[in-house]
Amino acid sequence: MRQTHNDCFLRALARKPVDRTPVWLMRQAGRYLPEYRASRERAGSFMNLCQTPELACEVTLQPLQRFRLDAAILFSDILTIPDALGLGLEFLEGEGPHFHRPLRSASDIAALGRIDPEQDLAYVMDAVRLIRRELDNRVPLIGFAGSPWTLATYMVEGGASATFARIKSLMFSDPPALQQLLSLLAATITDYLSAQQAAGAQALMLFDTWGGILTPRDYQRFSLHYMAQIVASLRTHTHTADTPVIVFTKGGGQWLEAIAATGCTGVGIDWTTDISEAFTRIGATTAIQGNMDPGVLYAPDAVIHAEVASILDAVGNRAGHIMNLGHGIQPGMRPEAIAAFVDAVHELSPARHHGPA
Numbered sequence: 577m578r579q580t581h582n583d584c585f586l587r588a589l590a591r592k593p594v595d596r597t598p599v600w601l602m603r604q605a606g607r608y609l610p611e612y613r614a615s616r617e618r619a620g621s622f623m624n625l626c627q628t629p630e631l632a633c634e635v636t637l638q639p640l641q642r643f644r645l646d647a648a649i650l651f652s653d654i655l656t657i658p659d660a661l662g663l664g665l666e667f668l669e670g671e672g673p674h675f676h677r678p679l680r681s682a683s684d685i686a687a688l689g690r691i692d693p694e695q696d697l698a699y700v701m702d703a704v705r706l707i708r709r710e711l712d713n714r715v716p717l718i719g720f721a722g723s724p725w726t727l728a729t730y731m732v733e734g735g736a737s738a739t740f741a742r743i744k745s746l747m748f749s750d751p752p753a754l755q756q757l758l759s760l761l762a763a764t765i766t767d768y769l770s771a772q773q774a775a776g777a778q779a780l781m782l783f784d785t786w787g788g789i790l791t792p793r794d795y796q797r798f799s800l801h802y803m804a805q806i807v808a809s810l811r812t813h814t815h816t817a818d819t820p821v822i823v824f825t826k827g828g829g830q831w832l833e834a835i836a837a838t839g840c841t842g843v844g845i846d847w848t849t850d851i852s853e854a855f856t857r858i859g860a861t862t863a864i865q866g867n868m869d870p871g872v873l874y875a876p877d878a879v880i881h882a883e884v885a886s887i888l889d890a891v892g893n894r895a896g897h898i899m900n901l902g903h904g905i906q907p908g909m910r911p912e913a914i915a916a917f918v919d920a921v922h923e924l925s926p927a928r929h930h931g932p933a
């Protein structure tokens with residue numbers, strides 16, 4: 577296979593020297609882009625957009641046509657796995673995800689079967705193959721999945737939740753039932769990520785959006801434990817042994833050492849952690865991805881520029897930084913603000929990699 581033309585994202589993940597800091601953004605494809613809204617309109621629904629490889633490919637590439645990004649991320653959703661497990665996913669306009677058959681009892685969990693991602697999520701693998709072909713090695717492609725804990729919260733709640741009443745109730749009253757669900761999800765996610773790698777994904781990311789709502793003990797027991805299983809399994813399979821894996825727990829700043837100890841290649845951090853301290857804590861063994869407060873993107877371009885400078889200053893000339901936000905782009909953000917963010921990284925970061933230490 578040909579070498580990726582722009583490999584600064586993969587080099588930074590490997591903590592190798594780079595000419596400038598690589599940059600991409602979580603949710604870089606999405607409703608803040610008018611061309612995304614047009615594609616989604618044509619698709620008729622978000623799920624149809626995800627399930628039509630030509631359309632998923634089209635929206636994956638849209639942000640790359642506008643901004644000088646160093647990685648593409650597969651356009652899909654973390655909730656494709658629960659959908660394939662039979663929960664019946666629908667995205668309601670303005671309300672977010674909704675499952676027609678949420679898991680409401682231990683017997684619902686016991687009744688779940690195994691899926692074969694190559695078969696049951698073939699549309700995702702088709703999209704990965706098509707995107708790789710269309711990217712033509714310009715930048716690497718990131719594949720992804722939700723963490724077991726984060727998927728379980730949606731599957732048990734039936735959608736988004738403000739209180740997490742149902743998943744917490746299950747966790748505290750019937751931990752073995754929850755652990756049965758998390759084990760099944762960990763095995764399924766491992767197969768799913770491995771299939772994405774086989775289809776062409778060059779790095780893999782685990783989104784643990786809700787790990788941060790747990791106590792340290794329960795984070796270890798119900799979230800990190802299963803992510804560590806996934807990383808370890810990917811490391812033992814020959815074809816994924818060398819594939820970089822990024823683990824992102826939103827709100828996980830106090831657990832960086834434990835996350836790095838999973839053996840992952842990179843750790844995603846949100847904006848509530850000081851990135852300089854993060855490097856001191858885990859930068860010797862692990863790359864770090866982040867961590868601008870996405871809220872800065874509501875501010876004028878000069879403020880965005882200054883915030884990028886402040887993050888780059890905090891990192892200094894240490895290897896292994898991938899610039900990103902601390903969470904995803906929101907629909908109301910201006911595309912020009914994203915350009916200001918990306919351009920500031922291009923303008924300001926080369927000096928950190930060449931200049932005096």
Ligand code: CP3
Pocket residue numbers: 601602603604605606607616622649650651652653654655667671672673720736783785904
């Ligand atoms: O980052 C990218 O550009 C790749 C695509 C991607 C999407 N979702 C597209 C999407 C990725 C990596 C995700 C991950 C995802 N999905 C997460 C983890 C990351 C995070 O944000 O914490 C979560 C929790 C989900 C679940 C999900 N999907 C929710 C709660 C929602 C509704 C909220 C919303 O923004 O409407 C979605 C829908 C979704 N996934 C959209 C996009 C572009 C918006 C759907 C639309 O077009 O209406």
